[in-house]
Amino acid sequence: MGSISPFDVPFDELPNPKQVWVGKPGSYEEGLGKLAILTPEVVAKAASTEIKTGRRVTMGWDLTKLNYPNLNRQPCQHKIVPLLGGVAYDDIYTMNPQQSSQWDGLRHFSQTVPGQTERVFYGGVTAEEINDRSNDRIGMQHWAREGIAGRGVLIDYAAWAEKKGITYSTFSTHQVRLSDILEIAKECNITFQKGDILFVRVGVTREWDTVMTDEQKKQYSDNPSPEHAGVEATTDMLRWLWDSGFAAIASDTISWEVYPPQSDVFLHEYVLAGWGMPIGELFDLEALARTCQDLQRWSFFVASVPLNMPGGVSSPPNIMALF
Numbered sequence: 001m002g003s004i005s006p007f008d009v010p011f012d013e014l015p016n017p018k019q020v021w022v023g024k025p026g027s028y029e030e031g032l033g034k035l036a037i038l039t040p041e042v043v044a045k046a047a048s049t050e051i052k053t054g055r056r057v058t059m060g061w062d063l064t065k066l067n068y069p070n071l072n073r074q075p076c077q078h079k080i081v082p083l084l085g086g087v088a089y090d091d092i093y094t095m096n097p098q099q100s101s102q103w104d105g106l107r108h109f110s111q112t113v114p115g116q117t118e119r120v121f122y123g124g125v126t127a128e129e130i131n132d133r134s135n136d137r138i139g140m141q142h143w144a145r146e147g148i149a150g151r152g153v154l155i156d157y158a159a160w161a162e163k164k165g166i167t168y169s170t171f172s173t174h175q176v177r178l179s180d181i182l183e184i185a186k187e188c189n190i191t192f193q194k195g196d197i198l199f200v201r202v203g204v205t206r207e208w209d210t211v212m213t214d215e216q217k218k219q220y221s222d223n224p225s226p227e228h229a230g231v232e233a234t235t236d237m238l239r240w241l242w243d244s245g246f247a248a249i250a251s252d253t254i255s256w257e258v259y260p261p262q263s264d265v266f267l268h269e270y271v272l273a274g275w276g277m278p279i280g281e282l283f284d285l286e287a288l289a290r291t292c293q294d295l296q297r298w299s300f301f302v303a304s305v306p307l308n309m310p311g312g313v314s315s316p317p318n319i320m321a322l323f
Contacts, residue, residue: 029141033276046151068221140312194245250280
């Protein structure tokens with residue numbers, strides 16, 4: 001009998017739930033992180049059970065948004081340039097993937113280590129390694145090699161909250177609690193499976209596109225202490241995310257979890273730097289939510305192809321859902 005994968009160990013039995021690092025330094029296994037659970041068998045089962053109608057939606061937001069980003073990030077710049085005297089045209093993109101729909105890669109966020117002053121990334125990667133452009137350890141190229149594919153499930157918190165009469169701004173510290181997620185899953189008859197890709201709709205892209213004025217967007221961009229609604233950061237949430245066996249998590253929010261942190265738990269330190277699990281942010285989930293509601297099913301097949309950039313930190317998701 002083979003040894004048990006670290007990803008199959010229950011959360012409460014992990015030797016260190018903040019450092020579930022696999023693979024030799026610099027290896028494909030290390031760079032893959034928790035995406036390793038998306039085996040051909042898992043993906044084939046998801047495709048055969050979820051693709052029934054041929055309907056499909058994409059989840060990439062307009063690349064021009066956030067057109068007023070925060071944290072000194074810059075909006076996407078797009079230039080169209082003539083080629084051969086105007087016989088043809090090229091275009092040039094200058095962009096920070098973090099400004100729009102993106103996967104946070106393993107090089108994006110680090111964690112604290114007891115007894116150390118220097119923070120480390122997944123696998124113990126250091127900032128020095130990240131800054132060394134000849135070093136592509138845990139870069140986006142590993143995720144791009146086979147892509148991210150499997151069964152997706154949508155928790156439509158925004159629709160549920162509206163039905164419950166819960167009002168909030170997505171640019172606040174409003175929290176999506178674990179109890180809310182479990183109640184929504186029960187109402188929608190969602191059964192989670194190992195290898196699922198979890199999507200949580202909170203309503204950021206809708207609020208940005210249909211509610212906020214340009215002046216409000218500028219105020220957000222200039223705010224030195226921005227607030228982002230998101231999933232609560234608690235040990236119970238960590239335990240549930242781990243024990244549910246998710247391969248990746250994503251939402252339409254700016255930081256997935258509520259920001260600034262409302263407790264001493266920072267999900268990014270565990271999920272990205274500890275488990276090697278992709279975090280998707282600013283996904284446009286509006287068409288996905290409408291399709292799920294129309295079909296009365298909240299599971300689907302997902303296919304995503306991140307940019308094949310050696311040493312890349314993050315990437316547009318290039319993602320679609322198929323029903």
